[in-house]
Amino acid sequence: MKQEVIELDGAIGGGQVLRSALSLSMLTGKTLRIHNIRARRARPGLLRQHLTAVQAAAQISGARVLGAELGSRALTFEPGPIRGGDYRFAIGTAGSCTLVLQTLLPALLQAPQPSRVSISGGTHNPLAPPVDFLQQAWLPPLRRMGARVELQLLRHGFVPAGGGELEAFIQPSTLQPLHLEQRGAVLGRRAWALSAGLPAHVAERELQRVAQRLDLPAEHLSSVHLEEQCGPGNVLLLAFACEHLTEVFSGFGQSSQRAESVADGAIDQARDWLDSGAAVAEHLADQLLLPMALAGGGSFTTPRMSEHLQSNIRVIEAFLPVRIDCSAHAHKGLRVEVFTSASLNGLSAQADH
Incomplete structure (x- = not known):
């Protein structure tokens, strides 16, 4: 039987359009054809981390792929059945391990066997969620939805050296709807600075800035000095x-950026979320949307519509029988709700076509 084909224009967003589409292609068994990959980015087409995500997705689903090469702006991905197992993927640069993992995890939750996945590359990258974000912000809501996942950081890896590694253990799981409309009271706050191959004063100045602007006491601040080979x-x-x-929230040091500026970037993100009254901040919002769609329902409040959230909605609605409604929140911000028009419990059966 001929597979259904989903055609996407990658120009609606960046690398996340490709990652979400790969996840959904594997889960639904539908062939993906995407063109204009990352068309509006400074370096369009597939970079090393995107190519690794494609190759990894192909391996766990036995997919046939056309266009899987560096710089490619068009890709055809025809998946087979999802297979659990023991996988190791090396990005080969400081490309983001966490983004590759987020591509694979939804599919592996539907695999018939448990999986262990090791990914090497960058673990703390600008423009990507650091491992700490996945461990503390992203995975706990997924576990509440029923996902059985453990994630360990084995080695830190920064840009440009890379060399980091993470390992995930994933059990077959069925996701249930989750509603995150209120964050509730803030029970604890802390800040920590990681540095490798840099003077100690860099982390000290960042934490001093946090103490000043967020009124954090010294016992809630810590610095971790990693081995020099992890850096700079x-x-x-x-x-x-x-x-x-x-x-x-995170701020990444750059060679030409003052420590105070790095801290200000993270603090401004946190304050924006705190002042909004919304439950879920901008980055977590678009990363919870796909699991909620796979669960067949869910909702959250978030400060505003972002490019990633908007493009993710379009990709999800292209693949799944869901409707995603966005409306003004009672106070301010945005309320996002996922509705299903058909049961999604047969996804794994579809993927086993």
């Missing part, structure tokens, strides 16, 4: 543990 690299992380979820 630096990231500041802020975590807010609330009644119903935890949010994590």
